[in-house]
Amino acid sequence: MTSENPSKLLISTQNPHKLREIRAIMNKSDLELVSLDAIHDAPEVVEDRDTLDGNASKKAEELFQFAGLPTMSDDTGLEVDALGGAPGVRSARFAGENATAAVNRALLLDQLEDSDNRRARFRTIVALTTSEGTRLFEGTCEGVITREERGDSGFGYDCIFQPDGYDQTFAELPSDIKNAISHRGRALAQFAEWMTHNSLPG
Secondary structure, three states, rough: OOOOEEEEEOOOOOOOOHHHHHHHHOOOOEEEEEEEOOOOOOOOOOOOOOHHHHHHHHHHHHHHHHHHEEEEEEEEEEEHHHOOOOOOEEHOOOOOOOOHHHHEEEEEEEEOOOOOOOOEEEEEEEEEEEEEEEEEHHHHHEEEOOOOOOOOOOOOOOOHEOOOOOOOOOOOOOOOHHHHHHHHHHHHHHHHHHHHOOOOOO
């Protein structure tokens, strides 16, 4: 185990796309961001809570207890109005526990095929766990679900989500624009703002 070091922040993901996005958004931070890959034998946290807040908090808290480093975790859901807010907390498992992102997108487009209501939003909860407990930050991005996939950047549902005020999907937008307006970007901006007035406890 390592001892808690205020200059380091463990990012609880092994998703290279998400990690790259987080690093880009937080590139002005003086924190040393540590990938979960760098933590030997880190436990795989089961995301079995029924809210984004619950999953984000559970991951951050369990990994903090294991690694002893301030830990940031997040959970993101795509909430589609015509589907009553689904897939929501089950966004990554919309078509089944082992479904790929492509299969999840195909199912979503199929369920919306006859719907004129394409309104949706991405919502991200970022949880920060330190020796002082867990703090939550939230970011949302409103938009619509397109009728077909467009763009080859990003991941997950990015190629079928068009944010309000833009004619491009997240997968078509330049990364700097996406990071500035995205749900994750907004949640991390809240964290960055908090960090200007606080320091991670040692």
